[in-house]
Amino acid sequence: MKQKLLFLTLLLVASVATTNAQTKVWDFGGDPNYTSAAQIAMWPIVAYNAAEGETVKKDNLFLVGDSEGNKFGKIENSGGKTWDAGTADEYTAVNRFKFDGGSNPDENNLNPTHSHLYFNVSGPVTIKIWYRSGGSDKRELYVSDETNVIASVSKESDDAPYILTAEYTGSGEKISIYDSNSFNLYKIEVTGAGADVLAVDKASLVTTNINANGQRIFVTNVDAETEINIFSITGALVKQIKTNSNTDFTMKPGLWIARIKTSKGEKSIKLVTY
The missing domain is CATH 2.60.120 (Jelly Rolls)
Known part of the structure; x- marks a missing residue:
């Protein structure tokens, strides 16, 4: 029950942080x-x-x-x-x-x-x-x-x-x-x-995607050398990986910001693990 409540709370925080943001x-x-x-x-x-x-x-x-x-x-x-x-x-x-x-x-x-x-x-x-x-x-x-x-x-x-x-x-x-x-x-x-x-900025040309399922993080659609930095919500760098292909890894429960960098540019995505 506590784990489910934590997930819902983190999901709400992520939603509030992204809704209406331009x-x-x-x-x-x-x-x-x-x-x-x-x-x-x-x-x-x-x-x-x-x-x-x-x-x-x-x-x-x-x-x-x-x-x-x-x-x-x-x-x-x-x-x-x-x-x-x-x-x-x-x-x-x-x-x-x-x-x-x-x-x-x-x-x-x-x-x-x-x-x-x-x-x-x-x-x-x-x-x-x-x-x-x-x-x-x-x-x-x-x-x-x-x-x-x-x-x-x-x-x-x-x-x-x-x-x-x-x-x-x-x-x-x-x-x-x-x-x-x-x-x-x-x-x-x-x-x-x-x-x-x-005329807010258009979406990034970066094709690499990252998403969370439970405590597992999945990196997909990798078509070029990709650097991924995972930050806590306080801005501290907690994990860095470089890959040329789809991959996955685990993270402890929490709210994270993933910054994806390739030769086409970069983009940031919020992640919730639970």
Whole structure:
């Protein structure tokens, strides 16, 4: 009875975690192991993405050019940085998106006039930004809904990789990302029901499947060299396998996240063992 109750509880947790979840990602990082081919093609190395007085729309992300028209949105190689190494959230970038200057917000730190990004949402979302400071002077990075700053961070003489998370709880507005001085962005992720207007990312091209039956994990449809990392719900790596063919293995009862990697990309699947 206890085992059955545990299974039902874990199944409910997994269901709640996946139902209504919609995610949109803009990945400027350019690392083939972490970035889709479509994103790499969309964000090639360029001198700038939006000229003076121009607003450019790319994949439902709007880019408003800088005051001189030759800097904002420069994509360049940055030598490589890794966030959350060794966890389910590990991410590595080789390129960066440069603000290369400030966005000129008003006295309330709202309404940037140039050098900023924005996108529209239809309701509540969580916004995550993978970033680094662009210099040694004190500077701020902002996320706003045009009425309020919903998240911000201040950095000075610190170029370590960080993630800024913003929670938007409204019914739908324009969300803007901007700064007081140069910041470098690597990835933006928008998750929640309100992301439905952003043309959420298509399914992975990875054919490998993984599913659980009791305590047994089955890996099927393997058509290429495949790496599978199993993480606990706290993000700890608990098992890693590499295979070129269908296989199976056992796991103790619990809720797990399996990340599958092949040459075609990667995908994550929640698993319940009991």
